Amino acid sequence: MIMSLRRWRIYLTPDRILSICFIGLLAYLVVIPLFMMIHETFIVHPLERFQIPGSKVNDFTLAHWYRFFVSDSAYAFFYRPLLNTLIISFGLSFLALLIGGGLAWLVVRTDLPLKATISNWAVVPYILPSWTLALAWISLFKNDRIGGERGIFFALTGFETPDWFAYGLLPITITLALHYFPFAFLLIGGALRNIDAQLEESASLVGASRLAIIRRITIPLILPSIMAAFLLSFARGLGTFGTPAFLGGPVREFVLSTSLYGNLIGQRPGLGYLAALVMILIGMLVLYMDHKMVGARRSFVTVSGKGSRLSLIQLGRWRWVTTSLVVLFLFSVIAVPLVALAIDTVMLIPGIYAWDNLTLHYWIGEASYSIGLGTGEAGILQNSQILMALKNTFTLAFVVALVTGLMGVLVGYAIVKRRGTFIAKTLDQMSFLPYLIPSIALGATLLAMFAVPRGPIPSLHGSFLLLVIVCSVSALPYAVKAGISAMRQIGDEIEEAALMVGASWWLRMRKIIVPIQKSTYFAGMLLPFISVTRELSLVILLVTPTNQLATTISLLFTDRGWYPYTNGIVFLLTIVVVGCTVLSRRVMGTSLAKGLGG
Amino acid sequence: MPDIVLDNVSKSFTKQTHAVENLSLTIPDGSFTTLLGPSGCGKTTTLRMIAGLDLPTAGEITIGGTVVFSEKSGAFVHPSKRNLGLVFQSYALWPHLTVKENIIFGLEINSVDKLEVRDRLEKVATALRLDSLLDRYTNELSGGQQQRVAIARVLIMEPSVLLLDEPLSNLDATLRMEMRAELKRLHRETGATIIYVTHDQLEALTMSTHIALLSAGELQQFAAPLEIYEKPTNQFAADFLGSPRINFVTASLTSDSLVWGGLKIALPGPVNVNAPQEVLLGLRAEELRLDRVAQKDALVGRILTVLPTGADWFYQVEVAGQVLTIRHNDLVPFSYDDSVYVQPRPSSLKVFDDLGRAIL
Numbered sequence: 001m002i003m004s005l006r007r008w009r010i011y012l013t014p015d016r017i018l019s020i021c022f023i024g025l026l027a028y029l030v031v032i033p034l035f036m037m038i039h040e041t042f043i044v045h046p047l048e049r050f051q052i053p054g055s056k057v058n059d060f061t062l063a064h065w066y067r068f069f070v071s072d073s074a075y076a077f078f079y080r081p082l083l084n085t086l087i088i089s090f091g092l093s094f095l096a097l098l099i100g101g102g103l104a105w106l107v108v109r110t111d112l113p114l115k116a117t118i119s120n121w122a123v124v125p126y127i128l129p130s131w132t133l134a135l136a137w138i139s140l141f142k143n144d145r146i147g148g149e150r151g152i153f154f155a156l157t158g159f160e161t162p163d164w165f166a167y168g169l170l171p172i173t174i175t176l177a178l179h180y181f182p183f184a185f186l187l188i189g190g191a192l193r194n195i196d197a198q199l200e201e202s203a204s205l206v207g208a209s210r211l212a213i214i215r216r217i218t219i220p221l222i223l224p225s226i227m228a229a230f231l232l233s234f235a236r237g238l239g240t241f242g243t244p245a246f247l248g249g250p251v252r253e254f255v256l257s258t259s260l261y262g263n264l265i266g267q268r269p270g271l272g273y274l275a276a277l278v279m280i281l282i283g284m285l286v287l288y289m290d291h292k293m294v295g296a297r298r299s300f301v302t303v304s305g306k307g308s309r310l311s312l313i314q315l316g317r318w319r320w321v322t323t324s325l326v327v328l329f330l331f332s333v334i335a336v337p338l339v340a341l342a343i344d345t346v347m348l349i350p351g352i353y354a355w356d357n358l359t360l361h362y363w364i365g366e367a368s369y370s371i372g373l374g375t376g377e378a379g380i381l382q383n384s385q386i387l388m389a390l391k392n393t394f395t396l397a398f399v400v401a402l403v404t405g406l407m408g409v410l411v412g413y414a415i416v417k418r419r420g421t422f423i424a425k426t427l428d429q430m431s432f433l434p435y436l437i438p439s440i441a442l443g444a445t446l447l448a449m450f451a452v453p454r455g456p457i458p459s460l461h462g463s464f465l466l467l468v469i470v471c472s473v474s475a476l477p478y479a480v481k482a483g484i485s486a487m488r489q490i491g492d493e494i495e496e497a498a499l500m501v502g503a504s505w506w507l508r509m510r511k512i513i514v515p516i517q518k519s520t521y522f523a524g525m526l527l528p529f530i531s532v533t534r535e536l537s538l539v540i541l542l543v544t545p546t547n548q549l550a551t552t553i554s555l556l557f558t559d560r561g562w563y564p565y566t567n568g569i570v571f572l573l574t575i576v577v578v579g580c581t582v583l584s585r586r587v588m589g590t591s592l593a594k595g596l597g598g
Numbered sequence: 599m600p601d602i603v604l605d606n607v608s609k610s611f612t613k614q615t616h617a618v619e620n621l622s623l624t625i626p627d628g629s630f631t632t633l634l635g636p637s638g639c640g641k642t643t644t645l646r647m648i649a650g651l652d653l654p655t656a657g658e659i660t661i662g663g664t665v666v667f668s669e670k671s672g673a674f675v676h677p678s679k680r681n682l683g684l685v686f687q688s689y690a691l692w693p694h695l696t697v698k699e700n701i702i703f704g705l706e707i708n709s710v711d712k713l714e715v716r717d718r719l720e721k722v723a724t725a726l727r728l729d730s731l732l733d734r735y736t737n738e739l740s741g742g743q744q745q746r747v748a749i750a751r752v753l754i755m756e757p758s759v760l761l762l763d764e765p766l767s768n769l770d771a772t773l774r775m776e777m778r779a780e781l782k783r784l785h786r787e788t789g790a791t792i793i794y795v796t797h798d799q800l801e802a803l804t805m806s807t808h809i810a811l812l813s814a815g816e817l818q819q820f821a822a823p824l825e826i827y828e829k830p831t832n833q834f835a836a837d838f839l840g841s842p843r844i845n846f847v848t849a850s851l852t853s854d855s856l857v858w859g860g861l862k863i864a865l866p867g868p869v870n871v872n873a874p875q876e877v878l879l880g881l882r883a884e885e886l887r888l889d890r891v892a893q894k895d896a897l898v899g900r901i902l903t904v905l906p907t908g909a910d911w912f913y914q915v916e917v918a919g920q921v922l923t924i925r926h927n928d929l930v931p932f933s934y935d936d937s938v939y940v941q942p943r944p945s946s947l948k949v950f951d952d953l954g955r956a957i958l
Contacts, residue, residue, distance in 0.1 A: 010653065010674045493690035496651055501704030501755060502678030511707075515694045 014505040015417035019427050022411050026430040029473050033449035034280070034437075040273045040448045041065065047267040064270030077271055081259040082278070084248075085238060088173050088255060093233040095177035099329075100184025100229065106322065108192040111312045113323050119189075121330045126182035127577055128334075129534035129551065131242030132570050133175035135558075136337030138246060139344045139567065141166045145250055152340055155353045167251040172244050176237050178333045183236075184229035191225035192218075210313075231290040235283050239438025241537035242551075246558060257440045257537065264444065264541060276444035284436045338574060341567040345380075349373075350563060362564035373562055380568045386553060390572070393550040396464070397532040400471040404479040405525035407472070409514065412483020417492070428480075435477035443541040446470050462544035474538050475528035482524030486517035526584050530577050601627050602648060602759065602791070607657030609643050609815075617643045619815045621657070625808070630785050630792045632802040635812035636838070641795045642687075644812070645761055648793065649684045650677035661759070682759035683752030687767060689744050691736040691751075698732040701751045722750040725787070742773045749784070759791045766801065778805055799839045803827065811835055828946045833954035836880045842912060844948070845886070845922040849879040851949065851957075859897050859918035863942060869958060877957065880948035883912060883925040888932065889939040896939035901932050915940060 041064050044055045052063045068078050103122055106112050125133075141161045142151035154160060164170060195218065203217050204210075219226075244255045254262065256279050264272025315322055344350065348359035350373070361371055365379040380386050411431055418424035434442060446469060450460040460466040490513060498508045514521065536551040543552045550573055554566040602625040609618040618640040625631045633641040646652040648659060650666065658668040661682070666675040692700055701722065705715045723729045726746040736744060745765060752760065762781070766774045782805055785792050796802055802809050803823045811818040811826060811834075819831045823839075830836035836844050849858040852874050856863040863879075889896065899917040906912075911931050913924050917940050924940070932938060949958050 010672070491688060491690070493686040493688050494692065497684070497686060497690040497692070497751070498703070499651070500649065500677050500684050500752075501707065502676075503703075503707050507707060511703075512692055516692065 013417075015414045016423075018410050018414040019418055019423045022407075022414065023423070023427050023430060026427075026433070026476075029446075029469060030430065030433050033445035037273050037276060037445045037448035041270055041277060043270075045269045048270060051268075061270075064268075064274055068271050068274045077259065077263070078275070078278070081254045081256050081275070084169060084253060085255040085257075085279075085282075087169055088176065088244070089234045089237045091169075091173040092177040092180060092237045093230045095173065096181040096233045097184045097226065097230055099177065100181035100186075101188045101226065103181075103326065104185050104189035104192055106326065108189050109313055110315050110322075111319065112315065112326070113319065114327070118323075118326055118330065121334065122185050123182045124330075124334050124578065125179055127530060127581055128179070128337075128574050129242070129536070129570055129577075130176070130179045130240055131246055131536065132341070132574060133178055133333070133337055134171070134243040134246040135563070135567055135570055136340045137171050137175055138166075139340040139563070140336075141171070152343065152353065163251055167247050167249075168253045169248075172247045172253075172255075175247065176240065176243055177233075179243075180233040180236060183232050184226075187225045187229040187232075188222055191222040195221055227293055228290060231286050235286045235436075235438070238279060238283055238286070239440050239442075239537055241440050241540055242555070245555070257438070260440060260444060261540060264447070273444060273448060276441040279438045279441045280436070280445075283438045283441070287436050338571065341571050345564045345568040345571065347564070362568055373564070375560070375562050375565070377562070377565065380565060380572070383565075385548070386550070386565070386569065389548040389550045389553040390569075392464075392547060393533060393573075394576075396467055396471065396549065397529045399468050400475060400532045401525040401529040403468060403472045404475045404528045405521055407476060408479030408481075408483035408524045409486075409509075409521055410483075411476075411480045412485075412487045413509075413513070415480070415484055416487035428484075431480040432477050434473050439474060439535075439538040440540065442474055443470055443538050446473070447541050461542070462546060464547055466542050467539055467547065467549075470538055470542055471528070471532045471535065474535075475531060478527050479524050482520055482527075486520040486524075487513075489520075490516055522584070526580065530580060533577050533580075534573055601625065601660075601662065602793070603658075603660040604644070604648070605658040605660070607644075607647060607654045607659060609640070609647060609652060609654050616640075616815045618647070618654075621812075621815075621817055623810055623817060623820060625791065625793060625810075627662075628789060628791055629807045630782075630794065630805060631808040631810060632794045632796060632806040633810050633812060634796060634799060634802040634838070635818075637797055638814075639812040640815040641797075641812050642763055645684075645763055645793060645795050648759075649682060649761055650675065650680055651684075680759075681757055682761055683755055683757035684761040685748045685752055685763065685765050687763045687765070689748040689768075691744055691747055693735065693737055695736075696732065697728060697734050697736060697739070697747050700736060700747055701728075701732075701754055704751070704755050718754050718756075722754045725753070725784075726750045741769050742777065745769065745777060753784075753788070757790065759793065760788070762792065762794045764795055764797070766796070766798075774801075781805060800841060803839065811838065813838075829956070830880075830948060831956050833878065833880070833950045833956075836948050836950070836956075840882055842883050842923045842925075845881045845883070845920075845924075846878045847881060847918070847920060847922070849877055849949075850874045851877045856947070856949065858942065861895060861897055861942070863944070863947075865947070865958070876952070878950045878954075879944075880950065881922070881942055881944060883923050885942065885944045886922065886924040887941040887943050888913065888915070888924055888926040888928075889941070890932075890936075891939070893939045893941055896941045899938045899940045901934055901936045901938060904932065904934060906931070913938075 042060055042062070044052055044057055044059045044061050044063075046057050049055055049057060052061060055061060068074060103118070107115050107119055112118070138151065140151050140153050143154070143161045143163065143166045144150055145163060145166070150160065199221065200213050200217055203213050208216065239257060241257045241261060244258050245261070248254060248258060256275050260272050260275035260279065262272075263269070263275060343353070345362050346358055346360065347353065348357050348361055348371070359365070361379060363379045364381050365371065366382070367376055367378040369376045377383055377385075411427065415424045415428050437445070446466065447461070450457070450466055453459045460469075494516070495508050495512060498512050503511065534551065536555065539549060540552060540555070543549060548556070550569050554569040557563075557565040557569075604621050604623045607618060607621045608616060610616045621640075621644065633644055635641050643652055647654050647667070648661075653674075654667060654669060656669045658670065659666050661680055664675065665671070665673045666680055667673060692703070695703065698719065702715050702719055705718065723732060726749060728743070728746055728750055731739065731743060731747075736747060739747065748765070765781075766777050769777060778801065781792075794806065806823055808820065809823050809826055810820045813834050819826050819835045826835055827839050830839070833846070847858055849856045849863075851869070851871055853868050853871050855865055856877070856879060857874075858879060897917050899915040901913055902916050902921060903914040904911070905914070910925055911927055913926060913932060915922050915924050915938060922940070926932070947958055949956065951957050
């Protein structure tokens, strides 16, 4: 007995303890909520008692499944939103691929001027809140359908935009593509950069034309990255909430995420959870395809030569024309929307673009029911509700960055130390699981889990802790990825050298491992900080009036048509997020682009 | 003082494969013992088990009379309490610390007195010629300097056993020669037991007092370098040591002689064989003599390739249907296609049966 206890102590190393703890934690926070949510689709909720005759709360029922997939209203509840979702996701992925791939090719393979600047700015659309562009679209192209004045475009040209252009699937697809194209830009750019010049040179030596080389050599080589970029944009587009809510709402076009939200906060939680379930299945299917089609073949991208530089394609007299077009494009997806948002915050009566209509009322004004929109809300910088929401947002972002940073270090450590073992593979896959779940659906699983007290755990609904949990879980795959790559770079021997002279585990982490990789870990914390700051889809189901975030409060104001407030808040968030990125780059030399690769 | 005893030590990473199998070995105190073998033979695993970084799946390890690991009793002594120092293959220098901070890290975390730290630092820095580099970061050093920092970092802890894991494999050829001499000097001056892992047989031959030759996780032979060279206990040992590689020819063994291609080689004493037995005879490049003119007891051969190395001339010679590598340092070298007479002049008879075991 004593002998076996002694043996246990030898094997009870920190990496083993950590592995077990985190597997337990992730099971509790990711796997069990998933099953809880499935369970919710089979029971009667309090509000559904009256819709399902003769039922009692918590009774087992197949009514939700019937209503969602089979009944007469199934088209409105499920099939139409599904169709819309697929159209938008496919459309945005294609568009993002075209834009991102084209830009990447120009930057990597041609003698385009201003490359560094273009590369830096091409990532910015992803850093902005995903629905910035949707709001800007409304500012620019609003027609009189949703009441109030028409947008800037009308003011400048006098043309009234048609509904199909101002709202619905088309603008949703375009604005999301403009948000997600940096994925394609980074992934394809990376792949293009890694191609060994000798591969193309040997083709040209046997007489292949430039076009033949692109078609037969280059594209097949970067195909895995193209697929990865496509599927990643697809999966991300699937779970996004803000854009389809803002642009689809006015014309009553729903996608799965907005239908989920509508049902869940309305009177049909069963249907909401089913929508979440469908989204999770599609998300998993897409990323499983990515794994199947790309994973096996991704290897040959890394077979890259060293040193031999690709010869750049001369653009000749198209050089400056192309650059101008690229700069103009980036200008119109970054600067124009921000300026449009900014302008709308200083117009007392929305839609009237005249000098005497200029005001700072929406920034610093007193609460009033008669000035401008007459909202009865004080200006953004004086509004206690908004300031509280901003404070919540940054507290949350900070806490989540710390939590995920810490988890990234520890989980990465455990996985790399125990690599090759069953336990490490399990932990690796479990920490990757949140990545497969569209963000609004992840919120739904945690709502299912924590909305009611379970055992000793009280209901966490409306608590700050629940927001920390959902954001941390969602950021975990990125943090763990950063943690793993940091640990891989360090290697075992660096730590063992300290162990040999008697440094305890705590000392080794504190004095050796974390200091060596501090910039990687810092980048791993920056990403959650930024994504939490601009997160809407993930938290929309979990906030309550007492713990509003900047993003959710801006949604609230949008619902009331108070665009100047919404735009102002988004404008502030954008400045903070871009500021953080630039600052961290200056101070720590970390590039956000590194962490985005997905 | 510490003899290191491995008693029936085994290590398996998966259920099917053994990295090390039933290894029993006594490494004498003060020796320079090399664990030698091809990659994947278990030499680094053995070293790491002695260090305590890997745990054996069976067996017992004793250092200086203290059982530091025993599968049976569950005894385990922490690596840092075994009084040994390990120099890693990658050196594992801490890149965020200066040379000085790297070297004194171990003393500092063990709260050694500041004055003593300074004394010891001065001593090892002088011994390893690092005085002028103490404030540099390790990525500003050359490979040879990094190597010396790695050794200094271990020596400052004054271990009684020094473990070195392929320390020279990352260095270029000239530097490697230099470091070999330096390590031998270090061994002499510190008097510490050194256990050295390498796959380079030349390194093992030039540096060690003892070689433990491993293959596929099993000990092949444990002896002094020249003894393994002269009296390999099996075909693997004969083949692995020596450059160029030993020549193997088929011979037949009778009770008083070996017959190779019609040539008789006398045995030192009679052996007990009933009928002539087919065996392999190992002949090193320097154990064959070349002649231009006909000799008694010689086989006729033909020069296939001439391989001058500067100091030595090596020839590939076709003899009795086989290609043999032969060293010959005559003033007038042979040329391609010359006819030659080949005489075996073995300094020791290396004869192996069909299972590769040495006989005689």
